[in-house]
Structures are given as structure tokens and as C-alpha cells.
Amino acid sequence: MDALIAAAAWALATGDVLGALKRVALRDDPPALALRGIAMAQLGDLTRAKALLKSAARGFGPREAVARARCIVAEAEIALVSRDLGWPEKDLATARTTLEARGDRVNATHALHLEVRRLLLLGHLDEAERRLALPTPTPTPLPPALRTARELALAGIAMRRPQAGIARIALARARIAAQETGITALVAEVESASTLLNSPAARLIAGNEERLLLLDDVERIHASAALVVDANRNLVRRGEVLIPLATRPVLFALMRTMAEAWPADVTRDLLLARAFGARHVDESHRARLRVEIGRLRAMLRPLAGISATERGFALKPRNTHEIVVLAPPVEERHAAILALLADGEAWSSSSLAIALGTSARTVQRALDDLATAGKAQSFGQGRARRWIVPSVPGFPTILLLPGPLPGS
């Protein structure tokens, strides 16, 4: 490493981004390109940062594997922060393995955290948790920035589970670690996660009652003996027994309609309207309803029965005297897309499709609807087009780029 690279890296480490840029602005060797890329990322010019890091990685080539891997990790972080979920995750895993093998444990752990955050964004909680539970390659104690990221990821998993107590403990640890780093954006990130934890997480519908629930209430209901119809994740559960219906929207609609009416029954007409959108009911609809009720009955067997009544059908829960419906706090069309956009970042429609596991066409249609209603807005054209929620203030997403120094 030479004097200007060392001076620029020093400036970057002490938060003097412009000072770092000034020193390497005119140089195009790989270490200088990497430093310029990281400096540009910290200034928020992610497009330029990506291009610089890519050419730095190319310049280092296979002979400088660690320096190259660090560039790839930085590129992956920028991709994650800019919600570019199509970025090749395989490259990140390879870079992490390289860093681990060459003893750069801090950056290997940073790469692992990026993989976990990506899994979280995609809703793969079990896989995210499994990765976090692997023995960390980092020497203890973890540097505070990495500790914050780890606790935030644990809190994220717990909040989606939902396990409010575990989330609260993780966030408390994250807050302490974030304050140790002195990075304001990181402290703000922890605070916004805490705000989320104390905002309504769901709406309870039971009998004629309807009220907003905090995550703690949701956790309590999950742990209770009640049969829960969870419209946040389209599943039915009682305690540990889960019946996922996410891929069966018709069955879930029938289930939810009956659960909301319970202990009363539901007329065939209402079921048909809710499940199929049928307005005029004929004999073929009735036949189809019988078939679907039959399928639902088979799936529900461990938790409830469905009995036919004069007018239609009614739920008969087993081993419990309570049925509740948990719905999203605000229910509207395209709620899932709005929930993702609510993170304040600019999303591409293809990344939204990856995160939701649906087709790009479906997402595009929904976005057009939302745009017409003024609930989402876009900028850019073609592949560079991005979507944001206009009303929600953007909160910072941590960018803790890896150490750039080659040969150090």
C-alpha cells in the first residue's frame, strides 16, 4: 500500500469522505478505484459506487483474492441497500468463503450478515436464522457495528415470527452496540426498528369485536389455545400446529369468512362471493363450492371440522372454544407491496416480484393501480425504474462497507 491510499483510507475511516476522494480522485489503479467506490457509496451515489467497485474487482483479478472479495462484498451491500434483489447472491457467498479462508474474519462476518439480511427481506426466516446460528468466523468480541447488524437481524427474525420478547432484547443489545459505533445512521436504524416494534402489528377480528394489536398481543394469541386464522401470512394455526394456505387463496378466503362468522354459519352466497367473486350464483358454482369445502375439510382435519347447515357451512373447532382472525393493521389491495415499499427504499418491480414470490406482470399491474391511486410513485425509465411510497419518510439503511485496504 502506498502513501495516498493509506491517507485516503485513513480519511475514510475517520469519516472524512471528501478528504478520501480528494486524495485518490485522479488515480485509476484498483486500490484507488475501490476506495473511490466506497467513498461514493457513503456519499449516496450508489450507481457510480457500483461501477467503480466493479472495475476495482476486475482490476484486482484472481491474484489479489482478498481485495477482490472485499469489493464484491461492498457491491453486494450496495445492491441490497438499493433493493436490487436480482444481484447474484452466489458471488457474495463465494466472496465470504474466500475471506474466511484467507483469515479476513471481520469482512467474512459482514458478508454473512448481508446474506442474512437478504434472506430476511425475502421472508426466508428459518434459513436466515440457521445462517446466523452458524459459528461466526469473527474473533470475539464482535466489533460494535457488526454486533449491531447481527442483533438487528435477530430482531427482524423475531418480529416476523412473531416473538416480541426476543425482538425487544435483541433491539436493546443493538441499541447499545450502535451507540458504541458512534454511527448516527446506525443508531437511527435501531430506533426505527424499535418504533416498528411498538406500532400495531395486526388487527384482531373475533365475533363482533375488532381492535389493533401490538406484536406482544399477537405473540400471546399465537401461544394461546385459540384457533388462529392469520391473514397476514394466510395460514391457520393452533399453538404449534400450522396449516399453510398461502398457495390456496380460495381455501383461505373460505376459511376466513367462516372464522369471522363463527360460531354462526355462513350462507353459500356469501362464501361464493368472497371466494370466487361470484355475483350470480348458479348450480355449477354450488358444485365448485362443495368441492372446495371438501378440500378445506381434509386440510383442516387436525384443527377443525366443517359442518353443512341449512343455509351454508359452519366451523366446528376441535379442542378449543375460541376462533380469532388476525388481519393486517390496514387492509387494502396490494397491502404486501405497500408493506415492502414502506421501508423507504426505492424498489424495482422485479425485486418486488422476487420478494413477493409472484410474477413481474402481477407486480406491475398492482404498481400501476397504486400509482393511479397516488399510493406509490416511480422515477426512472425502463430497467432503471424504481418505486417508492410518497408519504413515508425514508429511514436510513445501514451501509457498513468492508475494509478496502489491499495488502494490509
Next chain:
Amino acid sequence: MKINTADVLREYGPYPGADSVHGVTFDGHDVWFASGDRINAFDPDTGEPVRSLDTAAYAGTAFDGKHIFQIAEGVINKLDPATGSVLATIPAPGAGGDSGLAWAEGTLWVGQYQARKIHQIDPETGVILRTIESNRFVTGVTWVDGELWHATSEAETSEVRHVDSQTGKVLETLQMPAGIGVSGLESDGGDRFFCGWGGTGKVLAIRRPKAGTAS
């Protein structure tokens, strides 16, 4: 050319507030190393930190028997080791691409990292007197008993090499253990080299092969 594995005798540091080592020198009693915003001295017998000077210190460090020469960014500062004050400044030959620094017989030798070169310069004016080429990135540079040695760090391997000061031909190589990148080099005038270990903030002492064993 002889190739041997470096024999690490001792590890110093890391010392608080000095996370990386950019340059290393020896004043006959203490080892000094550059760590960004200061130069730090420690006693190589006890390993105890002795004192430090606040000054820009981003690459090589050298000692002429009286002053410390320190590469800042595009310049080489001549410092009073008692106070740390800058007595004179000359331009560095690599204009910031400079790495190692050594003093020998009235001239300074400066490594240029990416350019893989070593320049001999006039310490009063900075004028380049001679340039020899290396085939690796040059980090530290030192002279001992009329032998020019330099450290390299490239493709994740690091070596300390004895080279011909006229032609740059490699005469003898000490390969560093895997994972150690030498960022600064200084002889103690005897049978030890002090090597800066890049981003770890550590300084290593390695054994210098007996003179005249190269052939």
C-alpha cells in the same frame, strides 16, 4: 538465488490507537513505526511503548542518525525526533504512490508501490539519482552492511528480498508465512529485520540470514 522461509523471532503490538503499520525504522535503541496520524516508538527488548510523535505518517519511515524522515502523502518530511516538528520537506518521487523509505550513506531510497520501483534520491532536493525496477509491488526498503533489501506484497504473498542495488536482480528471498503482509522494513544493523504487518498494527522481528551466504 536462495529462497528461504522467514524465521519470525518475535511479535510486537498491537499498540493502542495504532491500528496499522505503514513504515518502520530503528534509531539504534527504539523501533519507530508510522500509523497514519503519528509515529510510535517502542523498546524492542521489552516491547513497551516509549513515546509517539503526532505527524502525518502514511508510508515509509527512515532514520539518518539524527532525524526521522517520514513519507506523509506526496512529500517526505524531515522531523526532529525530540519534538516532532517538521524541519524540511521535499517532494516524494512517486507523488503519493510511495511506500518504503530507507537511509544509506547520505541518500534516501524510496519504494514506489504500484510502479514496482525503488528510487535513490537526494535528501536535500528530492532529485532522483537512480531508479531500479522490481517485479513485485514494493513496500518496505532497508540497507544493512551494504546490502539493499526490500519487502514485497503481491498476490497475497509477501517476501523480504535482498537485491542488487545496481541492477535490481534478486539475490536472496525470505518468504513470509501465509497471511502476513509486510508493510515496512528496517534492519537493526545486526541479525534482525523489523517488519511492519499491515493492517494488524503489529511489528515482527525476523532473523536476517548471515551476510555472504547469498550466492
